[in-house]
Amino acid sequence: MSFEYSDRVLELRARVQGFMAEHVFPRELEYAHWVENPENAWMYPPWFEDLKSRAKAAGIWNWFLPREYEEHSPGLSNLEFAPIMEVMCQVPWAQEVFNCSAPDRGNMEVLARYGSEQQKRQWLEPLLDGRIRSAFSMTEPAVASSDASNLETTIVRDGDEYVINGRKWFTSNAYNPNCRLLVVMGRSNPEAPRHQRFSMILVPLDTTGVVLERPLRVFSNVHSPGGHAEVRYDNVRVPVENLIAGEGRGFEIAQGRLGPGRFQYAMMFVGMAQRCLDLMCRRVESRVAFGEKLADKTSIQHDIARSRCEIEQCRLLVLAAADRMDRYGAKGARDYISMVKIVAPEMCQRVADRALQAHGGMGVTEDTPISRIYLTSRYCRIADGPDEVHMSQLGRQTIRAAL
Amino acid sequence: MSFEYSDRVLELRARVQGFMAEHVFPRELEYAHWVENPENAWMYPPWFEDLKSRAKAAGIWNWFLPREYEEHSPGLSNLEFAPIMEVMCQVPWAQEVFNCSAPDRGNMEVLARYGSEQQKRQWLEPLLDGRIRSAFSMTEPAVASSDASNLETTIVRDGDEYVINGRKWFTSNAYNPNCRLLVVMGRSNPEAPRHQRFSMILVPLDTTGVVLERPLRVFSNVHSPGGHAEVRYDNVRVPVENLIAGEGRGFEIAQGRLGPGRFQYAMMFVGMAQRCLDLMCRRVESRVAFGEKLADKTSIQHDIARSRCEIEQCRLLVLAAADRMDRYGAKGARDYISMVKIVAPEMCQRVADRALQAHGGMGVTEDTPISRIYLTSRYCRIADGPDEVHMSQLGRQTIRAAL
Amino acid sequence: MSFEYSDRVLELRARVQGFMAEHVFPRELEYAHWVENPENAWMYPPWFEDLKSRAKAAGIWNWFLPREYEEHSPGLSNLEFAPIMEVMCQVPWAQEVFNCSAPDRGNMEVLARYGSEQQKRQWLEPLLDGRIRSAFSMTEPAVASSDASNLETTIVRDGDEYVINGRKWFTSNAYNPNCRLLVVMGRSNPEAPRHQRFSMILVPLDTTGVVLERPLRVFSNVHSPGGHAEVRYDNVRVPVENLIAGEGRGFEIAQGRLGPGRFQYAMMFVGMAQRCLDLMCRRVESRVAFGEKLADKTSIQHDIARSRCEIEQCRLLVLAAADRMDRYGAKGARDYISMVKIVAPEMCQRVADRALQAHGGMGVTEDTPISRIYLTSRYCRIADGPDEVHMSQLGRQTIRAAL
């Protein structure tokens, strides 16, 4: 047991930190204003591709990839990648600069693990190269989708094609100007045993019958440039080759997809919470109210102390989850993955909430990243299944293990 | 002591409820989509003036006005108005339909109480009539404005004019297409005793030197059609007649302005929280996850029970505050006004938070009012001074009273 | 609607306050040391009966009794009694001085309402007179007793007698030196419809077969002089006349018993919480740490402000519940009774928790009432059914009402 980062991790992290300091932090406010401006809907800032090129040139690219893809990345373990991820996520959009952003990361992992050679050539390569983006289309408006067995979209074989019908929403990234691919989950085998009824299939965005109904607003923000689409699938036909792995394997793939994604999500919240705490510490040193520096008020000190304790604990939990995943795989790390999913967004929201109060009016504006972090945290207590679903599952597993 | 609403209150409330049911609720979603659409920035929906006319025709207009203005309103006490306010606020923008919305309400009260005859004629009448809107310009970006003695904007007499210089923000309503008037607070008498250094003055929006720098985004929403402006006052000159009440009375007026406003704010949160709870109750009856209706899950039942308890308690507290204000005035009700300011937004945010979780993805979208209510509550834990300032004040007063 | 206490209430309350100041507060610490001393187990302090006589002489006696018993009490409504109750409960054992203590109060109400003339003569009169005490025997160790339909104790008719068998615990007051009577709930009609299977019966404490197995420790305190007994009923035989009201009416009686009791309980927590807050306010004025009075630390101010807000809200809720009970009876006030049961102990524990922290080491000792109040609050989140049961019930009712 040891709590020190290895020299290699420290070295790689320092490289990322350098890149962040030189290229990302200076553009943080500019990016915020760009995406908030409705005139820029579904467009990246003009300099964004250049930043990606620089990251690629610097070799900070696709680092999320598991060891077997060492030609594309340094082949980091999850435990090694986690502390680097934390740094990348201090400014959330930096993840895409390093080609590590959701939902593309998860889609790439699915293709790498379950895709056919042709699927890899056609979709994985341009994704790994950052030339195209992709979306993940699972949640449906008509049912409680956190219980995936409720999903109603159908995938029906008809000769050499599958026909897809249904309505999805929260299909994130579908409005991205570079999006070309939808990864769709639907019911293919209604008569099969409960967990073998669903399949996952690749649908090019420009397929006939794919209708983007509207960009959803999340807390009144469309989250440009990726967006969250409500999508209608209206007799959408794709060749049978587009099925991933085989009929009835949708659940299995979804499970495998979620593990690393959730741990990455969780580390993002650690990074963002740390960011809020740093901003808060600086703010309270610089403001005076009622004859006293904010930093000298015990209520502020306590808020900072609590935040520190919560961040530190969550960081350790995410690292422990990453370590579990390395040693026992997503299944063996299941409880830990539930735990970080439950703990991290809530922790980050609490920390952001305190930072926001300490910033007064400025806290709710676009002039600091705090309000965005606050909302991202809140949103993610719903995204990927409401926390309640994960708590019930973790609770049941804990009981079972204790008997 | 009695906890029953009087027949008069019940009758008036029923009238408002009828109006809400007929005219407001059916347009709730439409309004939401209108203001979210950037193309409609700083514009009201086309039917909005018509709704105001109908409300005025129905006599539901200016009911917030104190008894002495009985010709303009039914002359309700605060305690009588409170339960009606709750109904009006279930859809927050309805307040303006009834000419009771912030910050106009507060500005009208200031003019009614402290304004000269000429000020009343020029500004109060069109405000009472709903022809124009006004803004309140107090908070400054450079200082902790919750400690009003920090304010740096200056109001300097120069012959028959006052010259105003400074920078304000969160000047809400300044972008409103009907806004004509700014009520500005600034330092006029720097040598006077601490609480007599500030004055309040009327500044027509079109005065030379008034520069709206930008509309602030609050959680990335500009809050059209009113907006929150950052305003530069650059050698702004107004005639001395525009001063309200007299030099050095800024604090006194601000105090008087806040009492009724805060209790109204607080009741808004009760109304909005009740709305969220009602929506939640209906939602959980209609959704099934993991083989069970949401309504049958004990965690959901507990969330609803807690919400019910919190709403009920807060409602009683706001009513008690209104009653205090009627009996002892804003000063005698000071502690209660602090209490409702602290309790109500936090309560509403908690209730909205639970309703949001129970709605899954839909909760964060514009398809229900929940996400807006959630953000309004969060924002108001900062607006009008962060809760922490009010808690410190209430804490000190409680200690003093106990000795 | 009005939030002012009537002159009558104010006058009666002042009388009780006077009595408390003269006779109760001066003995508070002495009582605490008496009951903590194991040598005094199951004994009252020698002066206790004298205090009761004085209260009776002062006419402050049996005030809880409903209007129809005006010969024994001033015939107060629940709403009138509530604020007086708050004063009585600032020192919890004072309730017995005024003959208003649990579980006797509830038992007296049951006898008054459902008892036969003979039962009233034999048991109600000495209880009203304060000569004897009684216990209530419902909870069982072997089952989740909050779901009363789980109870396993049997009441079987055998000729002119009922035979009782079973094991109960938390039979509070059974060790009281003056206890003479057990009110026992058991299953009498196993084949009847679900809510008509149970009966309530009077069992003199000295009946053969009644075995007090042990005094339970509640947080390691036996709660002398009343105690909480684990009781074995071993073929206990009582005459059929001892049945209350009729076979199968146990549930109905238990429901009726709980309403006023719970509201009284709740008001006790308001009184105790207010006591803690008062003590805290005085303490923080008198202590200095790290160069600053505790009262000047914002964290302390916030703790006091939050406590004030919570007490005030809870007080209003209990008053509203009392008012409902007056107007609509226990059934019509059901939701409010659930609410105060859920809200009050938790509120009091939070307030006591803060007061305890502010007192440092002294807070956990017997030198202030805070630690006892803290534990009473905690205990009562279980007593009378865990809060969770009440929240589920309230949640379900709220959903039902909203549809």
Next chain:
Amino acid sequence: MSFEYSDRVLELRARVQGFMAEHVFPRELEYAHWVENPENAWMYPPWFEDLKSRAKAAGIWNWFLPREYEEHSPGLSNLEFAPIMEVMCQVPWAQEVFNCSAPDRGNMEVLARYGSEQQKRQWLEPLLDGRIRSAFSMTEPAVASSDASNLETTIVRDGDEYVINGRKWFTSNAYNPNCRLLVVMGRSNPEAPRHQRFSMILVPLDTTGVVLERPLRVFSNVHSPGGHAEVRYDNVRVPVENLIAGEGRGFEIAQGRLGPGRFQYAMMFVGMAQRCLDLMCRRVESRVAFGEKLADKTSIQHDIARSRCEIEQCRLLVLAAADRMDRYGAKGARDYISMVKIVAPEMCQRVADRALQAHGGMGVTEDTPISRIYLTSRYCRIADGPDEVHMSQLGRQTIRAAL
């Protein structure tokens, strides 16, 4: 970085687990009843010494000792000892069976590190051998002792003796039948710089002038057999050789004493919380209420999930703190030591609180360890300085580090 326990730790922990299973758990309830019984005040159960002998014979003895004392213990690092400590603490009194209990552990560490050869011979050896016990006398009733510079007890040199005068309380262990030694902190050099005014001195318990005034009750429990004494020092004279390390070094020694002690404390809470969770899991599987196993209620599942998350995070934090202490010493680990002091008792209390609710009435009785764990946690949010003091300190340090 690695989250796996070493083989050595796993082996040693298994030995302790074996001892606990064979000797400690079977006597848990018996011990509880023994110490609760006032007739056994200040006495150990008759079998206690035998258990210590067995532990010593099994070599599980003094394991807390740092590496340099390898002849007395396996020479474990803090990080190695922590997981073993967790097992020992599942039944808190087991710590003394292994000679690792507070305050003796801390006193032994002080003597080992700062004691003279003679002090070690006279006091450290019998302590290490478990023949005597000791107390730590620092907190005073008259001042806020968490700010140690407030302490008023004096240590004045008079020839070859020091004369001690003052009043202490919470001198834990002073009533222990085996207690022979008091380690006393007092002001010796009032004119010195702030942090060099205090000294620590050894006072045999039987010295003339040492008066145990009373055993304090902590939540009405005297905590036999050790107790918490209020002690009067009335012209107590001890030879100058009894001073530890030198005049004015009291603060320095106190700091060094606290580091390992706090981390041990913290791990105790992890062990106790885990115990509560295990008991809760088993309980909810075995009880039915309202037609459903408790384990199937989502509110119970969530309570368990939250507890699991909190325990896991706190455990990791304590391990990280232990690791810091190994690598950087108590000073370098200062922030982490503050963090575990703040986090662990509160976490444990929350977990115990939920377990208590799930046990219904049984939860508050002596029939499970839950109620004791609950109170120990609550007490320790005060002991060793209220959490607020540690939060202020941690908050200030965090701000300083962020600038």
